Each structure stands twice: as C-alpha cells, then as structure tokens.
Amino acid sequence: MTYDRYHTTFGPDTTNHPHKYAIDMIGTDRSVLELGCWNGHVSGALVAAGNRVVGVDIDADELASNPHIERGHVVDLDVQRLSEIEHERFDVVMLGDVLEHLRRPDEVLRDLTGLLNDGGRFVISVPNVSHVDVRLHLLSGRWDYQDVGLLDRTHLRWFTRAGLRSLLDDAGLTATRVETVRHPMGASQLPLDDAYPADALRYVDADPDSSVYQFVVEAVPGDGAGALGTVEHEPIDFAGEQRVRDEQLAALHETNDALRHANESLTSEIDALKRSRAVRLSSSLRRLLRRGG
Numbered sequence: 001m002t003y004d005r006y007h008t009t010f011g012p013d014t015t016n017h018p019h020k021y022a023i024d025m026i027g028t029d030r031s032v033l034e035l036g037c038w039n040g041h042v043s044g045a046l047v048a049a050g051n052r053v054v055g056v057d058i059d060a061d062e063l064a065s066n067p068h069i070e071r072g073h074v075v076d077l078d079v080q081r082l083s084e085i086e087h088e089r090f091d092v093v094m095l096g097d098v099l100e101h102l103r104r105p106d107e108v109l110r111d112l113t114g115l116l117n118d119g120g121r122f123v124i125s126v127p128n129v130s131h132v133d134v135r136l137h138l139l140s141g142r143w144d145y146q147d148v149g150l151l152d153r154t155h156l157r158w159f160t161r162a163g164l165r166s167l168l169d170d171a172g173l174t175a176t177r178v179e180t181v182r183h184p185m186g187a188s189q190l191p192l193d194d195a196y197p198a199d200a201l202r203y204v205d206a207d208p209d210s211s212v213y214q215f216v217v218e219a220v221p222g223d224g225a226g227a228l229g230t231v232e233h234e235p236i237d238f239a240g241e242q243r244v245r246d247e248q249l250a251a252l253h254e255t256n257d258a259l260r261h262a263n264e265s266l267t268s269e270i271d272a273l274k275r276s277r278a279v280r281l282s283s284s285l286r287r288l289l290r291r292g293g
Contacts, residue, residue, distance in 0.1 A: 009041070018125040021179040021216040022096055023049060025123045030091040033115060035077070036098040040066035054090070056082060078103050081111045089117045095124045097214075099167070100155045109171035113221055122173065122219045129158035132210040133188040139200060140193050149189040150213070161209055165228040168219055174226035177218040182211045 014020045019042050026032060028050035037043050037055035039062045046053050047068045055069035056077075063072045075082055077098075093112050099105040109122070116122075127150050134150055137143070145153035159167065168175060186192060204210045217228065 033090040040068045043068035106170040125216045126159045128212045130160040132185045137190045173219040174222040175228040178227045179216040180212045181214040183213040
C-alpha cells in the first residue's frame with residue numbers, strides 16, 4: 001500500500017482499507033454521488049464494479065483529471081449547498097474522508113439527504129482521533145499537525161465513535177453497518193516518545209477503539225445509534241491496584257525492618273564472640289608468658 005497525497009492505492013485483495021470497505025458497501029449497478037472524488041483513485045474502482053459516478057471536489061484541476069466520472073461539480077461545501085446545483089437523485093452518496101474538512105458537516109449531510117433515492121444510503125469514512133498514537137502524542141504535551149494522516153493540518157473536525165454517532169444523530173441518520181480500519185501503536189505519522197507510563201499504556205489498550213485508524217460507516221435516514229452503538233472499555237481498577245501495591249510495599253517495609261533487627265542482633269553476637277575470643281587469647285598469652293618467665 002503506497003501513499004498518494006493522503007490517498008492510498010488498493011486492489012481486489014486489499015484488506016483493512018477504507019476504500020475497499022466503502023466499495024464493498026456500495027456494491028454494483030448503483031448511481032453514486034462521490035464527494036471528494038479527487039483525480040479518480042476510487043471512482044475508477046466504482047465504475048469497474050459496474051456503477052456510474054458523478055463527482056464532486058473542491059479542487060478544479062484534480063476533478064478535471066478524473067476520467068471515470070460522468071460529470072463533475074467544483075464545490076466548496078462550506079459555502080454552497082450541492083442540492084442547489086445537482087438535481088439528480090442517487091442510490092449512494094459517498095463521502096470518503098471529507099467530513100473532517102468541513103465546518104458544519106451536519107448541515108452538509110442534511111442537504112445531501114435530499115439527493116438520495118428512496119432506499120438510498122450514505123457511505124462515509126472518517127479518521128479516529130482516539131487512536132492510540134494521538135492519545136500518546138497528546139500525553140507528551142504535543143499536537144503536531146502533519147501533511148497527511150490523523151492530524152492532517154486541513155482537518156477542521158475530529159471524530160471518535162461517539163462523536164461520529166452524535167454527528168449522524170444531528171443529521172437525522174443512523175448507521176446500518178460499520179467497518180474499522182485498524183493500525184497498531186506507532187503506525188501513524190505522529191512522532192512518539194521512546195517510553196510511556198505502563199498504566200497509561202494499559203488504560204489506552206483497554207479501549208477496543210484505540211487501534212481504530214478510520215471508521216467506515218453505511219448510514220440511512222432514521223433515528224437511533226444503529227450499528228455504531230457503544231464500545232465499553234475493559235475496566236481497570238487503578239485504585240484497587242494501588243491499594244495492593246501499598247500493602248505489598250508495607251509488607252516489604254516490615255520485612256526490611258525485621259531483617260535490619262536480625263542483622264543488628266547478629267552484629268551484637270559477633271561482637272560478643274570477638275570480645276570473648278580476645279579475652280581467651282589474652283588469658284592464654286599471659287599463661288605462656290608466666291611459664292617463660
């Protein structure tokens with residue numbers, strides 16, 4: 001998998017990839033409105049799967065270089081409603097890594113809902129700001145924007161699972177399917193320290209979403225948490241563990257005191273033995289001297 005700006009290449013056998021998940025959700029023989037289509041890195045795969053695509057992008061040059069779309073719109077979604085210039089309805093509206101670049105993504109989603117066919121759906125991907133690398137990076141007192149990745153300097157909004165669920169709720173949508181792209185600690189572009197407190201690492205690792213790099217969601221108009229739901233942290237009783245450590249430390253102190261007292265007793269006995277031996281030697285020496293005299 002190689003980087004092309006902030007997009008990546010993928011193929012039929014690619015796994016753990018947001019574009020592959022999105023294409024699988026869309027299926028075939030669909031009319032697709034693809035927002036953030038750029039130069040066609042996903043559009044081509046959609047067309048190859050038997051779909052027809054109308055593209056939208058803020059970059060006119062990249063849109064013009066996309067050979068796969070039937071037509072395209074150059075639109076700044078923070079400024080103009082797409083529904084004012086696009087009047088076709090679509091089976092799928094796709095927003096691949098788009099919502100985090102918008103000031104009011106909820107308003108954009110509500111506007112785009114009017115462009116769905118009956119039974120139509122959204123396919124959305126967003127990065128997860130609660131990934132382990134972001135948490136540890138912030139724990140170091142840093143928030144360094146990057147050219148690509150989780151802290152892309154062009155991001156205006158950041159999402160967790162709960163934040164994405166809240167956004168969908170605000171837009172009148174509910175998730176019907178969720179896939180997660182997962183990467184381990186250190187897999188992002190963020191610089192990390194050489195070491196972190198063990199308890200901090202354990203706490204982050206207890207969150208099942210800490211390895212999630214991106215959420216890919218299928219959503220439809222409706223209410224409820226749907227497939228996003230909630231993910232429970234594995235509980236860690238740090239206070240209880242501290243009590244156990246305090247008890248262990250107290251026991252070690254007691255053992256140390258006992259050993260110190262025992263050492264003092266042994267030292268006293270040794271000193272007494274030395275004095276007793278010295279007395280015996282002195283007595284023997286005096287007897288020898290008397291004999292010699």
